[in-house]
Structure formats: structure tokens, C-alpha cells
Amino acid sequence: MTSELRVGLAGLGTVGAGVAAILAHNARALAWRAGRGMRLTAVSSRDRQKDRGVDLSAIAFERDALALAERDDVDVVVELIGGEEGIARALVEGALRGGKHVVTANKALLARHGAGLGALAERHGVALKFEAAICGGIPIVKSLREGLISYGISAVRGILNGTCNFILTQMEASGRPFAEVLAEAQRFGYAEADPTLDIGGGDTAHKLTLLTSLAFGTAPDFEGVAITGIDKITPADIAFAGEFGYRIKLLGVARRTAGGIEQLVNPAMVRAGTPLADVESSFNAVAADAGEAGPFFFQGRGAGRGPTASAVIADLVDVARGALGPAFGRPAAELVPPRREPAEARMSAYYLRFQVLDVPGVMAEISRHLANQLVSIESMIQRGRAPGEPVAIVMITHEAQHVAVVRALQAIAASDKVVEFPCMIPMEAA
Numbered sequence: 001m002t003s004e005l006r007v008g009l010a011g012l013g014t015v016g017a018g019v020a021a022i023l024a025h026n027a028r029a030l031a032w033r034a035g036r037g038m039r040l041t042a043v044s045s046r047d048r049q050k051d052r053g054v055d056l057s058a059i060a061f062e063r064d065a066l067a068l069a070e071r072d073d074v075d076v077v078v079e080l081i082g083g084e085e086g087i088a089r090a091l092v093e094g095a096l097r098g099g100k101h102v103v104t105a106n107k108a109l110l111a112r113h114g115a116g117l118g119a120l121a122e123r124h125g126v127a128l129k130f131e132a133a134i135c136g137g138i139p140i141v142k143s144l145r146e147g148l149i150s151y152g153i154s155a156v157r158g159i160l161n162g163t164c165n166f167i168l169t170q171m172e173a174s175g176r177p178f179a180e181v182l183a184e185a186q187r188f189g190y191a192e193a194d195p196t197l198d199i200g201g202g203d204t205a206h207k208l209t210l211l212t213s214l215a216f217g218t219a220p221d222f223e224g225v226a227i228t229g230i231d232k233i234t235p236a237d238i239a240f241a242g243e244f245g246y247r248i249k250l251l252g253v254a255r256r257t258a259g260g261i262e263q264l265v266n267p268a269m270v271r272a273g274t275p276l277a278d279v280e281s282s283f284n285a286v287a288a289d290a291g292e293a294g295p296f297f298f299q300g301r302g303a304g305r306g307p308t309a310s311a312v313i314a315d316l317v318d319v320a321r322g323a324l325g326p327a328f329g330r331p332a333a334e335l336v337p338p339r340r341e342p343a344e345a346r347m348s349a350y351y352l353r354f355q356v357l358d359v360p361g362v363m364a365e366i367s368r369h370l371a372n373q374l375v376s377i378e379s380m381i382q383r384g385r386a387p388g389e390p391v392a393i394v395m396i397t398h399e400a401q402h403v404a405v406v407r408a409l410q411a412i413a414a415s416d417k418v419v420e421f422p423c424m425i426p427m428e429a430a
């Protein structure tokens with residue numbers, strides 16, 4: 001065996017403490033996998049005294065995480081602090097510039113700065129690895145970067161945020177509204193105190209940005225993702241979805257189209273009984289269409305100490321084995337931003353729900369505005385007559401231009417018979 005790989009670990013929280021524990025307890029098994037030993041030589045966190053559940057007394061402590069990038073006894077810096085700017089970015093840049101490999105779980109940082117950081121790593125002849133940044137324990141980065149490469153990928157779709165999937169699953173099971181289920185998820189620690197990044201779709205978009213880059217060989221393009229969160233989804237929509245034979249999931253979808261590459265994050269109708277529709281609770285999943293290699297489906301735990309630390313360790317073993325390679329699977333110079341599919345080209349069938357006053361002529365008015373925009377209806381549910389009161393009219397359209405459906409809904413929303421802006425959810429082809 002050659003000399004051991006010396007690890008500097010920044011961040012000793014949920015993931016960092018898990019990584020420290022695996023390095024401490026599984027050293028022998030990991031050395032076999034890696035072909036050499038791996039040893040934690042230095043750590044950094046804000047609070048030195050906090051009990052991390054693992055004995056760190058013999059390991060050097062740095063009050064300033066940036067010092068890890070300077071230490072002679074660190075070959076690889078593991079960044080598990082988080083955040084797209086600040087200390088995390090400075091540490092990753094400093095380590096790469098200093099000729100140290102970097103392993104990180106920081107999807108926010110990479111979604112924004114991945115191309116530049118990948119180029120920096122390449123310039124300094126070191127690795128930048130991020131298996132843990134997408135779907136925690138699922139080995140999707142390696143699968144896309146090194147496995148499914150022969151025929152090209154035409155589409156990736158994923159349930160990439162466990163909090164959102166947990167909330168939608170709970171809403172479906174209990175029939176309770178979004179706000180109530182979110183509050184409960186926060187009480188049980190399944191959702192952050194500030195859940196904006198999760199429920200607003202931003203976290204899914206960070207991960208989708210990286211998936212797109214790995215799948216299509218393009219530079220991460222976070223600004224190119226069209227994002228809609230789950231906060232407007234109602235129990236009624238979930239129940240109607242069930243009647244039509246669908247479930248509502250927050251999906252990240254990236255696909256190659258005639259016009260370019262489309263990146264979407266939104267609640268979508270997924271046909272019941274398909275693998276993505278069956279993903280329950282806080283699980284994550286990714287479906288990839290890999291040309292002649294066929295369709296693939298990955299499912300597993302997307303977050304938490306065990307799954308995420310496991311992915312970090314897999315990257316460390318790769319670094320120890322000398323499997324360095326470019327961060328996004330192709331040389332930095334080749335990594336150009338994707339040609340974005342123009343918004344006008346976006347096509348889908350849609351689920352539409354209208355809350356309308358039950359008065360004569362309302363259906364004719366809705367139909368006229370949809371027809372004006374060449375949006376045709378495939379199926380419809382209208383029930384519960386309540387003259388003069390609000391009722392729901394629900395329909396699924398044939399495939400239509402996204403912008404045309406939006407225009408039709410804007411016209412419909414202006415009617416005095418329509419009590420709220422209509423709900424619009426794309427149907428995801430399985």
C-alpha cells in the first residue's frame with residue numbers, strides 16, 4: 001500500500017460527524033477498498049466543545065476552517081459547512097488553489113459556481129468530487145459521470161427533495177392542507193425552521209442543475225431552471241389527481257429537446273403505478289433514459305447522516321485510489337452552458353383546476369378562452385352543484401404550448417365568475 005490519504009474535515013454537523021465516525025470505525029475495511037489508508041488529521045467547526053459522538057481528541061482542531069487548506073498534513077479537504085458563498089466557497093477555492101483535492105456535499109455552491117470550481121481543480125491537477133450533493137446516498141453522480149455514458153442521456157427526472165416528497169405523501173394520506181402538514185413536519189424535524197429552499201423548489205433546482213450537467217456534459221446553469229414550488233398544492237388537487245389515476249410529485253426534469261435543453265422544477269402529475277409515482281415519504285429517486293442502454297431507476301435515502309456520509313466516503317475512496325477525473329465528467333474547457341430551450345417551445349398536457357361560481361355560462365367562458373389559445377380538453381370532472389357558490393371544475397388538456405395555457409388562464413382569471421387564479425400542473429410523461 002502507498003502512503004495514507006490525509007483528510008481535513010470542515011464541518012462536524014449532521015454529515016461531518018457521520019464522516020468522522022466512519023473514518024474512525026471502518027478504517028480497515030476502507031483501506032482495502034482504497035488501496036491505502038485514510039486518516040482524519042484535522043477538523044474545523046464553530047464550537048470545539050460540542051460532543052460529536054466520536055472521539056476527536058487526538059485530531060488537530062482549526063478555529064478557522066480556511067487553515068485546513070494550508071496544512072501540510074492534509075491531502076484532501078472535505079467541505080461540509082454548506083452555503084453557496086462565504087466560508088464554504090473560500091475554503092473550496094483555497095484548497096483547490098493550494099493543490100488539495102476537495103470532496104463536498106454542497107449542491108448550492110456547485111450549482112452556482114461548479115463550472116469555475118471544476119476548472120480550478122483541473123488547473124491544479126486535483127479532484128473535485130460531490131457524490132453527496134445529489135440525493136444523499138444514491139450513487140447517481142458516479143452513475144451519470146462514469147456509468148451511463150455510451151449512448152448519451154435523453155432525459156433525467158427526479159424526486160430530489162425528501163422534505164417535499166414527505167409533505168406531499170402526508171397530504172395525500174391524511175387529506176390535510178399544506179400548511180398543517182408543513183408545521184407538523186417542522187415539529188418532527190423533517191423540515192427546516194426556514195423551509196423556503198425546500199418547498200420553494202430551490203434545493204431541487206440546485207440538484208437538478210448538477211444532474212443536467214452530468215447527464216448532458218454542459219456547464220451547471222442554475223439560472224436556466226424554471227422553478228415552481230409545492231406551496232400552492234391543495235388536498236383537492238391531490239384527490240382529483242387520484243381520480244384521474246395520477247399522484248402529484250415535485251419533480252426536477254432535464255431533457256434534451258429539439259430546441260435545446262429544458263430544465264424544470266415543478267409539481268407534476270405522475271401516472272400512478274410508475275416507479276417515480278411510487279416513491280413514498282422522504283425517499284429520493286432518479287429515472288434516467290440512457291438511449292440504447294435503456295431506462296434506469298435509482299431510489300434511496302436522499303438525506304440524513306448515514307446516507308450522506310456514505311456518499312462522502314465513496315468520494316474519498318475514489319480520491320485515495322487516484323480516480324481523479326474532471327468534476328463533471330468532461331474537461332473544463334469543453335463544459336459550455338447548455339442551449340436553453342426557448343420558453344415558447346415548452347409543451348405539455350396540463351391538469352387545470354378552476355374555482356368558479358356555479359352560475360350559467362361559466363363553463364362556456366372557460367372553454368372559449370382555452371379554445372382561443374388552441375388548448376383542447378381531453379377529460380373533465382365537474383360535480384357538486386351549488387348554485388351561486390364556488391365549485392371546482394377540473395380538466396386535463398391535450399398537449400399544448402405552456403405560454404398559451406398561461407395566456408388562457410390569465411384571461412379566465414379576469415372573469416367575475418372565477419374566484420381564484422386557476423391551478424395548473426403539468427402531466428409528466430412517464
Ligand SMILES: NC(=O)c1ccc[n+]([C@@H]2O[C@H](COP(=O)([O-])OP(=O)(O)OC[C@H]3O[C@@H](n4cnc5c(N)ncnc54)[C@H](OP(=O)(O)O)[C@@H]3O)[C@@H](O)[C@H]2O)c1
Nearest residue numbers: 011012013014015045046047065080081082105106303304
Ligand atoms: N444533512 C443532510 O442530510 C445533507 C444531505 C445532502 C447534502 N448536505 C449538505 O452537506 C453540507 C452540510 O450539511 P449538514 O446538514 O451536515 O449541516 P449542519 O448539520 O448544519 O453542520 C454544519 C457544520 O458546519 C460548521 N460550521 C458552520 N460555520 C462554520 C465556520 N465558519 N467554520 C467552521 N465550521 C463551520 C458547524 O459547526 P458547529 O457544529 O460547531 O455549529 C457544523 O458542524 C451542506 O452543504 C448540505 O447542503 C446535507
